[in-house]
Amino acid sequence: MTGSDAGTPGRRQRKAEAGSNAAVHGPSRDVGVDAGTRRAAAALRAHVVVRRRAFTVDIPLEVAPGETVAVMGRSGSGKSTLLGALAGLTPLDGGEISVDGRVLDQAPRTRTDPMHRGIVLLGQDARLFPHLTARENVAFGPRAAGVAASIARSSADEWLARVGLPGAGDRRPGQLSGGEQQRVAVARALAAAPRVVLLDEPLVALDAVTASEIRAMLRERLAGVTTVAVTHDAVDAAALADRLLIVERGRVTQEGAVREVLAAPATEVAARIAGLEWLTGEARGGAFVRGGLRLETTDAGSRALADVDGVPLAAVYRATDARLGVGAPAIVSHLEPTPTGVRVSTDGGVVEVPPAVAAGLAPGDGVRVDVAPESVRFVAAS
Template sequence: MGLTFAATLTERGFDVSFELAPGETLAVLGPNGAGKSTLLTLLAGLLAPTSGRAALDGSVLFDVGPGRRVLTEPRQRGVALLAQEALLFPHLTALENVAFGPRSRGEHRAAARARALQWLDRVGAGDLARRRPAELSGGQAQRVAIARALAADPALLLLDEPLAALDVAVAPAVRTLLRDVLAGRSAVIVTHDPLDAFLLADRVLILDGGRIVESGATAEVLTRPVTAFGARLAGLNLVLGRASSTGFTADNGLDVPSADPLPTDRRLALIVRPGSVTVSRDPAAPPGTVRIGAEVDDVEHRGDLVRVHVAGLAADVPPADVVALGITPGLRLFVGFRHEDASIYPL
């Protein structure tokens, strides 16, 4: 039956509804203050909604409205929350931490410890069973925390930025582990990293201002974004506009020919990768390309490239070209791309 969720929280301007199929992983993304943490705390039972109803596999998590107020206690929801920090009990060993969930449900101590050891082995932490949290590295502690969450056999696993507190050298291994243990398991993962969404999630939901602004299959949302935030996550330029007699006319004045007919009854989006955008002092566009001129808004270093922002487009440029062209904020510059490097689709 999966998860059905609909809730409002008036004081936070939160109003979100969605469904999650059994065994499906949903990635929730959005800027700070978008409502991601509110969503998780409502599901976990740490916060009560102003109104709404949520049910997990047919069991009501909450049902609040005129004349009714059902709030199932957190420990009775079948929901486990994995936070950014491992939050292990400092006085218990890794084995005892993982066995805590089964024991709290009334499982016999020996059976709970056996289950805990199975999960520690599953997450590659079986040799850490006798260690206390103070003796674990960050990556080891997070592995134990994952085992603890799953040993409770939750119907729904909630993950709140589970890799954010990990060293960049450790995060890829833990991400691979999560990919394995989440397979076929119902989960909601809040993240700022689009890589988490690509590798872990079946679907993506993007929040902004307490509302859903984009949702759908992961590949669809992160390759055909419809909002500026979604485009930034996907590493793409997004320009909005409408169909014209020759193709696509963007809000910034850019005209892009299209061999295919475009719908005239709705807004259109054009996406192009920053690496495909060129910069020049010359306004003339070579055959098969388009260009638009404007003052440089910003220049930012990004590793071995420099990202130049002009007319709502970002271009990744080698540092030598930045020096040769004398690119600084305020300089008038022309940016463009080849027709075939852009994709246009209706919103």
């Protein structure tokens, strides 16, 4: 059993849907306000270099027309800096940003104002104008671009219906729930027919049921719209994106089709994002060894491990696939309740077991951690 690389980036050209069309963000005559108008999706190419105190963000990014790319990583890894640079809110220290070949930023000579990039940013806060109705919020972009008020308002009502809020045009933000406000924010963004949409964890402040509803709505409404989505939730990435980038300390450490990256993480950060355990050790005698812990593998895997004897490796597995035994080398460090059982952390790995199995266990107890060979994957330790 051997490790794998990030794989070939998977790009799925999704069919453009009526209403998810492209134009500019900000005052322009090139805004398609008719929710049924089709326009070609844009291609985004960028190399974002931004110097930060602890490290330099240095991220190359290419998004095909109509593709959605998810960006994941630990807090502070540079994800929001990337979005800020794409949106024009954070100046580049190096690199270049272009949409359909039009250079928006090129450090240090060129910098396009955020309002004239054709890029919209949707964040955790809907940021609706509190004194305007939902209809006027959605109509704001087209009206600022010179579209007649009656046309912009009619289009706004169409967009509100498309995001699941028919008849809500006269309500102000204070009369809407958090989920409803996010729906209006999506309608407002798409009514301006942006070239590129940036999502900065727009679902994080919502309850699970509302987040699920908004996620489904985003998947439908953003089909055919070039999108970059920053999220901490692998569910969002799997539901919304074609490709996934893992970012660590300002660098891309893994890239590929979403399901491929989540199934075969190449780093500890990627493993944690995928909900997998990452246990470091080394190949020894055809097995994976960590202190007194020894994980056997299949015959083919054993031969592969024998070929890399002494090489640092990581065992990747699901905590729910591991089992606890008694009286072997792993020492319990702590126990944590989960919605489905108890997470038992030891110096020989992590196990999630039913409450009855964990009954009587305490920090300091000796246990055995068993993982079936077919449930473990070994990769080079990074």
